[in-house]
Amino acid sequence: MTATSPAVAGPRNPMISLAARGFVKIGVLPVLVLVALVVFASMSDNFLTVENIHSALRQNSYIVIATLGQFIVLLTGGFDLSIGAVTALVSVSTAMAMVAQAETSSPLTAVLVGIAVGMLVGMGCGLVNALGIASMNINPFIMTLATASAFSGLALMLTSGVPVSGLPVEFSDWLGFNQILGIGVPIWIAALAAVGLWVLLTLTRPGRHIYSVGSSPKAARLSGISEFRTLLLAYVAAGGLAAIGSVLLTARIETGEANLGASLPLQTIAAAVIGGVSLRGGSGRVIDAVLGAVFIGIVANGMNLAQINSYYQMIVTGAVLALAVVADRLRSRLAVAVYAGKV
Amino acid sequence: MTEPVLRVRGLTKKYPGVTALDRVDFELRRGEVHALFGENGAGKSTLISIISGAQHPDGGTIEVGGRAVELSGVAAARGLGISAVFQEFSLMPTMTVAENLVMGSEPGRFGFVDRRRIRRLARERLEEFGFRIAPDRLVETLSRAEQQMVEIAKAFRPELSVLILDEPTASLTDEEAERLFALVEEARGRGIGIIYITHRMAEIRRLADRVTVLRDGRLVTTVPGDTPDEQLINLMTGRVVEDLYPELPVPGTGVMLAARGLTTFDGSVRNASFELRAGEIVGFAGLMGSGKSAAARACFGLERVDAGTVTVAGQDLTGAKPAAVMKSGVVYLPSDRKQEGLFLERPLRETVTLPWLRRAPMSAGPLLRPGRERAVAGDMLRRMRLSPADPERPAASYSGGNQQKGLLGRALLGECTTYLLDEPTVGVDVGARVTIYEQIVALARAGSAVLVVSSELPEILHLCHRVYVFSHGQITAELIGADINEETILRHMMHWGEPAVKDIA
Numbered sequence: 001m002t003a004t005s006p007a008v009a010g011p012r013n014p015m016i017s018l019a020a021r022g023f024v025k026i027g028v029l030p031v032l033v034l035v036a037l038v039v040f041a042s043m044s045d046n047f048l049t050v051e052n053i054h055s056a057l058r059q060n061s062y063i064v065i066a067t068l069g070q071f072i073v074l075l076t077g078g079f080d081l082s083i084g085a086v087t088a089l090v091s092v093s094t095a096m097a098m099v100a101q102a103e104t105s106s107p108l109t110a111v112l113v114g115i116a117v118g119m120l121v122g123m124g125c126g127l128v129n130a131l132g133i134a135s136m137n138i139n140p141f142i143m144t145l146a147t148a149s150a151f152s153g154l155a156l157m158l159t160s161g162v163p164v165s166g167l168p169v170e171f172s173d174w175l176g177f178n179q180i181l182g183i184g185v186p187i188w189i190a191a192l193a194a195v196g197l198w199v200l201l202t203l204t205r206p207g208r209h210i211y212s213v214g215s216s217p218k219a220a221r222l223s224g225i226s227e228f229r230t231l232l233l234a235y236v237a238a239g240g241l242a243a244i245g246s247v248l249l250t251a252r253i254e255t256g257e258a259n260l261g262a263s264l265p266l267q268t269i270a271a272a273v274i275g276g277v278s279l280r281g282g283s284g285r286v287i288d289a290v291l292g293a294v295f296i297g298i299v300a301n302g303m304n305l306a307q308i309n310s311y312y313q314m315i316v317t318g319a320v321l322a323l324a325v326v327a328d329r330l331r332s333r334l335a336v337a338v339y340a341g342k343v
Numbered sequence: 344m345t346e347p348v349l350r351v352r353g354l355t356k357k358y359p360g361v362t363a364l365d366r367v368d369f370e371l372r373r374g375e376v377h378a379l380f381g382e383n384g385a386g387k388s389t390l391i392s393i394i395s396g397a398q399h400p401d402g403g404t405i406e407v408g409g410r411a412v413e414l415s416g417v418a419a420a421r422g423l424g425i426s427a428v429f430q431e432f433s434l435m436p437t438m439t440v441a442e443n444l445v446m447g448s449e450p451g452r453f454g455f456v457d458r459r460r461i462r463r464l465a466r467e468r469l470e471e472f473g474f475r476i477a478p479d480r481l482v483e484t485l486s487r488a489e490q491q492m493v494e495i496a497k498a499f500r501p502e503l504s505v506l507i508l509d510e511p512t513a514s515l516t517d518e519e520a521e522r523l524f525a526l527v528e529e530a531r532g533r534g535i536g537i538i539y540i541t542h543r544m545a546e547i548r549r550l551a552d553r554v555t556v557l558r559d560g561r562l563v564t565t566v567p568g569d570t571p572d573e574q575l576i577n578l579m580t581g582r583v584v585e586d587l588y589p590e591l592p593v594p595g596t597g598v599m600l601a602a603r604g605l606t607t608f609d610g611s612v613r614n615a616s617f618e619l620r621a622g623e624i625v626g627f628a629g630l631m632g633s634g635k636s637a638a639a640r641a642c643f644g645l646e647r648v649d650a651g652t653v654t655v656a657g658q659d660l661t662g663a664k665p666a667a668v669m670k671s672g673v674v675y676l677p678s679d680r681k682q683e684g685l686f687l688e689r690p691l692r693e694t695v696t697l698p699w700l701r702r703a704p705m706s707a708g709p710l711l712r713p714g715r716e717r718a719v720a721g722d723m724l725r726r727m728r729l730s731p732a733d734p735e736r737p738a739a740s741y742s743g744g745n746q747q748k749g750l751l752g753r754a755l756l757g758e759c760t761t762y763l764l765d766e767p768t769v770g771v772d773v774g775a776r777v778t779i780y781e782q783i784v785a786l787a788r789a790g791s792a793v794l795v796v797s798s799e800l801p802e803i804l805h806l807c808h809r810v811y812v813f814s815h816g817q818i819t820a821e822l823i824g825a826d827i828n829e830e831t832i833l834r835h836m837m838h839w840g841e842p843a844v845k846d847i848a
Contacts, residue, residue: 203710205700212697215686222645222675222683223698224666283688332688335737 024335027276028327029291032320036295040302047305054184060297061190062245062252063267064290068197069241070268071289075201076234077214077281078133078140083242083268085151086125087261090246092155094118095164095256098171107168114171118250119243125151126239127232134231148265155258164256175251186248193241198286206233215282270317271296274324278332296320347406348373348504348536349394349425354403356389363389365560366403371505371536376527376550378568379540381557381579382744382772387540390557391507394538395427396420408504424504428494428511434482440493441465441478468496472526488519495526506530507538512546513770516631524549542770543799544572580773587773588805589781592788595622599761599792600673602642604651611637611646613816619761619792624783626803627796628832629813636678638813639763639796643675644668655761669698674759676750678766678796684750685738692720692734695753723752728778744775751779761792768799780806800829812836 040047066083073080098114105113125147132143178185201207209230212220217227242264250256275292277284296317303313349371356364364386371377379387392398394405396414405412407423414420434443444465465478474492482490491511498506508527512520527550530537539550547554551568556578563578576587601618612634619625627635640646642653644665652661655671665675677683686694696716700706704715720734727748729741738746747768754762767783768776783806786793797803803810810827812820812835820835 202713205706205709205711208693208697208700208711211689212686212693215689216682218683219677219686219694220697222643222665222677224664224669225697226666278688280688282686 020334024331027288027331028324029275029288029295032274033291033295033298036298036302040298040306043302044305047302052301052305054187056297056301057187057294058184059301060294061184061186062249063264063271063297064190064293065193065241065245065248066261066264067268067271067289067293068193068286069238069245070265071272071277071284071286072197072201072210072234072241073140073238074269074272074277074279075210075214075281075284076231077217078231078234079144079269080129080235080238080242081141081144081265082125082129082148082151083144083238084261084264085148085155086122086239086242087246087249087264088258089125089151089155089158090118090122090243091250091260092159092164092256092258093121094247094250095167096158098168099164099166102166102168107170110168111171111174114167115247118247119240122239122241122243122246123236124239125242126236129239130232130235133235134228152258159256159258161258163258165254167250167254167256172251172254175248176254177252186252189244189248193244194286194290197237197241200237201286206230210234211282213281266321267296267317268293270321270324273328274320276328276331278328279325346373346409347371348408350406351390351394352404352406354390354393354405355401356386356393356398357401362560364393364400367557367560367562369555369562370565371538372552373504373536374531374534375552376531376537376539376568378547378551378554379538379557380547380554380575381563382774385557385579385772386560387557388509389560391427391509391538391540394420394505395425395507397427421500424500424502425507426498426500426503426505427507427509428491428498429509430513432490432494434490434493434497436483437481439479439481440469440476440485443482443493444468444478444497446497468499472496472499472529488515491515491519491523495523499530503535505536505538507540509540510542510770511539512541512543518631542772544575547575548572576773587777587780587801589784591624591784591806591808592622594624594787594808595620595790597621600642600653600655600794602638602651602653605638605641605648605653606650607634607637607641608647608649609637611816612641614651615811615813615816615818616651617811617818617821619794621760621792622787622790623808624787624793624795624806626807626810626827627794627813628800628803628810629836631798633813633836634816635796635811635813636765637816639675639765639794642668643673643763645675669757669759672757672760673763674698674754674757674761675763676754676765676767678769680743680746680750680769685746687739688737690735691724691738691741691749692717694738695720695723695734695749695756698753699757719756723756724749726755727752727782744771747771748775748778751782755782755786759791761794762786763794763796765796766798767795768797768802800832803827803832804829 046052066087070080070083094114094117097117098110101113102110129144129147132138133140175185180188201210209220209225210233212223212225213227213230221227246260249260271292272284272289273279274295275288277288299316299320300313303316347370351367351369354364354367367386367390369390379390381387389398393400396417396419405414412423441462445461462478469476469478474496476485476489476492482493485493511523515523527537541547547568553565553568554570554575555565556563556575558579598618598620603616605615606613615634615638627639629635637646641648644663644667648662652659654660655668655673658671660668660671681687684694696705696719700711705712705719717734721732724732724734729745729748738749741749751767764783767779771779783793783795795802795806804827807827810822810832811818812822812832814836822831
């Protein structure tokens with residue numbers, strides 16, 4: 001009653017009030033998903049088939065994993081614009097390590113060494129970002145923009161721009177095309193990553209610290225929380241998740257590519273924001289980020305099936321992102337009004 | 344000079360389940376400062392947001408200059424000469440002072456903004472009030488007080504007849520507040536009617552011609568500005584002032600925290616020595632910027648220490664980080680709850696439990712136990728008598744008094760041995776104060792050392808066993824027993840006579 005926020009005057013119609021409360025609670029995404037499903041199902045008979053849904057999910061699992069990485073950084077109030085460059089650098093270094101190791105050892109060893117190198121490179125990239133942001137206090141936007149350029153330059157330098165081929169076939173068989181219980185391996189791994197991140201964020205102290213640092217760094221400090229360690233965890237985890245996505249993608253395309261993931265920074269931020277993750281940090285759930293990424297996948301898949309020109313697809317993605325940001329603003333303003341008992 | 348410039352009759356505003364204003368009458372004369380007084384939730388904010396056009400009443404009439412009006416919005420109210428300065432500023436931080444002052448009515452020429460004229464208009468406006476702020480400065484580079492000045496200069500316009508100030512001194516130093524008071528007095532002299540919201544008795548004493556007291560959305564009464572404090576509090580709460588402060592327990596003797604020759608890097612504290620003992624409530628009194636808050640912050644590792652030592656239970660913790668100080672059983676309650684205390688968009692539970700998550704019922708090994716955590720937070724909110732005591736609501740959705748009670752609950756949850764409470768009742772209504780005082784005394788009774796840093800003299804007088812008075816970064820007196828009286832404290836607050844005079848001039 002005493003909130004001095006005269007900006008939001010509450011509607012009094014009970015239907016509008018109910019809609020507003022529902023909107024604050026679940027966000028705009030379920031509505032968008034429903035609209036997309038109806039539209040695409042009516043445009044193409046193949047859209048709602050088991051095979052199509054499975055293949056859409058599999059194609060999408062890479063973006064889901066990368067979005068999880070972006071999401072954890074967004075929670076701290078930061079950005080990771082280097083996520084695409086990390087993907088490229090990991091792809092290249094995984095492939096090169098694997099090819100080199102395969103000359104002297106069994107395919108299994110070569111694959112494991114390659115994956116280990118890729119994961120270390122990904123987390124190392126995250127560490128570089130974290131050091132710049134957490135200890136030198138560089139704005140995350142600038143820091144990751146800078147490292148994005150450096151990492152992708154490094155990837156190009158390592159390969160001279162030529163794709164790395166000659167990977168062990170087992171690598172693609174196991175991680176690219178294999179199915180467990182009829183479901184593709186990348187989908188399993190994406191699901192595991194989501195569950196793992198959910199456990200970290202909701203059931204552990206470091207997870208809670210991530211939310212608190214994103215919500216108010218000063219208040220977190222007064223609660224005895226180390227901002228440095230928290231940011232370190234977030235950016236290294238983001239690098240690790242980008243590496244997992246990159247390894248899976250490399251297995252799928254059977255080469256190490258230095259130009260992989262160029263559209264990931266936009267796509268992952270868009271996915272998280274559409275899912276309802278706040279750009280101001282401190283609020284958002286794992287499920288929001290996953291659904292946001294899946295939604296972007298549904299739209300891309302549906303438009304492909306409906307044979308919509310890929311240029312139009314880019315326009316649609318941009319428009320949906322802008323719309324989601326507007327909806328996010330509206331939602332946080334409405335939330336204040338709802339809790340103040342005005343709606 | 345006594346004709347009413349504004350008169351509202353039977354003003355009513357209902358929200359689902361709550362009547363925020365119930366048939367309130369209010370009258371503002373030309374050239375008067377009319378204070379609105381009441382607990383949080385009494386209806387002050389609703390009343391001023393209706394008068395400033397930001398909200399629409401469900402019933403009642405508003406007359407401006409004797410004519411019935413319909414305030415369709417803030418712009419309509421402004422057109423009638425009503426301007427409001429809310430606690431949340433409306434300035435654009437990345438624009439200059441001049442641009443902000445003319446915002447919405449920029450003088451133009453041939454469709455272009457006329458920068459030179461904007462600057463001249465702004466300078467004239469600032470000079471009129473005697474504000475020495477360069478019109479070219481960016482608003483984000485101004486102190487909060489200077490921003491407030493710009494906000495006020497923006498609210499003043501030639502046709503201004505009603506000025507609304509919502510707790511204008513909340514973030515000002517005493518010196519800055521003095522300038523604001525002078526300004527208010529000048530506005531009164533010009534025949535402007537001023538509605539002034541404050542929780543501070545001293546400001547009512549100083550400025551108000553009349554006081555209107557609201558309680559639970561109803562008008563209690565309108566009384567002259569020189570009505571005694573006790574009577575005003577009585578009117579506001581239905582309580583007598585003696586009931587506010589509980590009886591103090593007998594203090595112990597063991598030293599819990601000691602500072603020797605403490606000097607901060609920025610010079611805000613110089614050569615301060617003090618100690619906090621078990622079962623004792625110690626007060627730090629002083630003007631804003633006297634170093635009383637910085638001294639407490641330095642003990643908690645929030646100010647860089649240049650010289651001196653801080654020991655907790657015999658252990659040297661000089662310059663330790665907050666996390667390390669907390670491990671030794673010390674907790675700090677910040678004075679700025681929005682910036683340094685609360686996680687506003689998160690459930691209040693997270694603010695309350697965050698520092699103590701490692702403790703037994705809330706964690707099992709590396710994992711949290713959400714059910715237990717919720718129960719612990721809920722119990723604490725009930726103990727602090729929050730309404731509603733719902734730990735899952737965002738911290739931002741609670742009133743200031745409830746937020747402060749939640750933060751104190753967070754400190755209590757740590758079961759610490761030393762509590763550093765920085766302005767524990769800042770911007771808090773009397774009802775919440777009673778709860779907070781009870782808890783502070785209960786802490787001392789249980790054997791903890793409690794430090795109360797306070798700008799509220801009554802708190803220092805009634806709540807403390809022992810008082811250190813700060814002035815210009817130094818401790819000028821340590822008072823015990825009968826020496827803790829208003830006159831002695833004020834004398835020592837002003838101890839450093841000469842620089843204080845220089846600063847004001």
